[in-house]
Amino acid sequence: MSRRVVITGGASGIGARMAERFAAEGDRVAVCDADATAVAGFAAANPGIRAEAVDVRDEAAMDAFLARIEADWGGADVVCANAGTGGPAGRIETLAFQDWRDCIAVNLDGAYLTCRWAARVMRAAGSGLIVLTSSTSGQWGHPNRSPYAAAKWGIIGLMKTLAMELGPAGVRVNAICPGAVEGPRMERMLKNQAAASGKDPEVIRREYASGTSLKTWVTADDVADTVLWLASPGASKISGQAIAIDGHTETNSA
Structure with missing residues (x-):
């Protein structure tokens, strides 16, 4: 049976790959x-995937986007609150308050607006899966990335709470915690961190890999594999979990 899947931050990176993979399974995305x-x-x-330009920080725009989905599809079976931004890099005393607020707004406010709608329609349906995108930075912290780490820790707290609130209604809620994911976004972040820390970008790249047990970065497909498994019958009892997709982070010094 075709699932109804909604993904924020879905036009590039891991969001786009998740969308493509769900669509390949015959789902409406x-x-x-x-x-x-x-x-x-x-x-x-x-062309088979519905795509709209919407800023997750904009309550009215998000409510309108989700209302259109609900009107056309009647709800959703899988909602991935994936939209995020790396935010500014640097020691906290060097960061502008507005840059802090912008990072929190995209990563955490956007997840709230998405989950608020998903909780309502899934509670009414008596089933559903919500997946929030956190990060290993939301499990370990991250030097020179305090706004991002704070937001991603907040995502895990939100996920744990929603799993408690929605579990009795048959709705599962989990978080994924990717490590260093290959792609343009991480390349930009390497440059930002290099500028903030004074390190060579290639040194930081190696530190990300060497800080994991498997000594590796991960791919967007690695992340999509996990999300599709969470949406499968094989994960029907998995809820309230923060699942790292990172090769097992041992230290986060980058």
Whole structure:
């Protein structure tokens, strides 16, 4: 049976790969993303996936997007609150308050707006899966990335609470915690961290890998594999979990 899947931050990176993988399984998929250019490119490459330019920080725009999904589909079976930003890099005393607020808004406020809708429609349906994208930074912390780490820790607290609230209604809630994921977004973050720390970007790249037991980065497909498993019957009793997809982080000095 075809599932109804909604993914925020879905026009690039791991969100786009999750969308493509769900669509390949025959599911109806809708994505939103704040980057209108990325949305246009994604839509052209994936004509079977519904894609809209929506900023997850904008309550009215998010409510309207989700209302359109509900009107057309009647609800959702899988909702991935995936939209995020790496935020500024640097010691906390060097960071501007507005940059802090922008990072928290995208990562945490956007998840709240997404989950608020998902909780309502899934509670009414008596079933569903919500997956929130946290990070290993939300389990370990991250030097020079305090806004990002704070937001990603907040995601895990939100997930744990929603799992408690929605479990009696038959709704599962989990968080994924990717490590260093190959792709353009991480390349940009390497440059930002290098500028903040004074290290060579290639040194930071090696530190990410060497800080894991498997000595590796991960791919968008590694993350999508886990999310598709969470949406499968084999994960029907998995809820309230923060699942790291990172090769097992031992230290986070990058």
